[in-house]
Amino acid sequence: MGKRINRPSRLSDPRLYPSWLGVGLFWLVGQLPWTVLLAAGRGLGHLAWHLTKKRRHVVQTNIRFCFPELSAEEQETLARRCMVSTGEAILEMAGSFSNHRINLNNRLTINGLEHVRNAQAAGQGVLLLGMHFNSIDVGSRLLSCAFDMNAVYRPNDNLVIDRLINKGRLNYMKGIVKRTDIRHIVRLLRKGDIVWYAPDQDYGTAHAVFVPFFGVPAATITATSRIARMGKAAVIPCAHYRLPGGRYEIEFGPALEDFPSGDDKADTARVNSTIEHYVRKHPEQYLWVHKRFKHQKNGQSPYK
Structure with missing residues (x-):
């Protein structure tokens, strides 16, 4: 058995003081003008490309697997752009959560509402x-411009960071639901609510099937079709993009037809194909910094 990790259980735990300091700095950075914030984020991304070798390796591996049609030089360029975009997203989150003076509505275009x-x-x-585009947190704020919604999330192990994220999202969202609380999600859907749910991360092999994502076998949870069936809900793709000049676009696709089909593996493959399209x-x-292909049938992680 592995050693049990004794994590802080109270926000006042002294071990969390550095996290509180980080949150304070995060708030201060978030007060910068939006274009300055994004420029600083790009600088952070360039710095991360050189300093965070392990995370850079994850991005490079993902890009190599998912875009084999690109040359080695093109893959490296795309991987670098991913890191720069992730840097933008980190500081973007700071502004989205803490700067309520800025009006992002006039920077937004919505298609497919x-x-x-x-x-x-x-x-x-x-x-x-x-x-999981890396603009996920500014996206939650922007989506509130269109309607009230709930979001499904996975709690962060760090209590201070978890509080920051939840409080930041609840400034604009109707509610948040733990991803394990399927009953609550279904109740919301049966009431006619809108629930944001992202199944595109590797949560392990439990309740998952291996289906292609960019042509690579990816452990993907099958809950999307189960939730849609129990909640009698329409499943509508939702993507959000950062545009030049600090502008944003939200795109809603048509509801998936004949979904769920009764075949969980086929439905999950369709979910991955739909996400790949966007x-x-x-x-x-x-979010290529995530180890999307961490679990494989042969038990070998491609990131080692």
């Missing part, structure tokens, strides 16, 4: 098929 409205008009709850539009903005 009629798909959500049509489902609501039909009396259905809406399960937004979310995607990621290809702005691949540098996807």
Whole structure:
């Protein structure tokens, strides 16, 4: 058995003092003008490319697997752009959570909102098929410009960071739900609510199947079709992109037809294919710093 990790259980635990200091600095940085914030984020991303070798390796591995059609030089360029975009996202989060003076609504373009409205008009709850673009947290603020919504999340192990994220999101969202609380998610959908749910991370092999993502076998949870079936919900793709000049775009796709189909593996493959379609539009903005292919059938992680 592995050694049990004794994590702080109280926000006042002295071991969390450095985290509190970091949150304070995060708040201060968030007060910068938006264009300055993004420029500083790009600088942070360039710095991270040189200093965070392990994370850079994860990005390079993902890009090599998912974009084999690119030359080695093109893959390296895309990997660097991913790190720069992730740096933007970190400081973007600071501004999104802590700078309530800035009006992001006038920086936003929304396409496909009629798909959500049509489902609501039909009396259905809406399960937004979310995607881990690195603009995920400013995206949660921007989505609140269109409607009230709930978001499914995985709690952070650090209590201070978890509080920062939850408080930041709840400034704009109707509610947040732990990803393990399927019953609550289903209740919200049956009430006709909108729930954002992103199944595109590697949560292990429990309740997962191996289906292609960019042509690579990826352990993917099958809960999307199960939640949609129990919640009688329309499943609508939802992507959010960062545009030049500090502008943003949210794109909603048509509700997935004949979903769920009754075949969990086929449904999960379709979910991955749908997400891939939207990621290809702005691949540098996807969260490639995540070990998406960590679990493989042969037990060998490609990141070692």
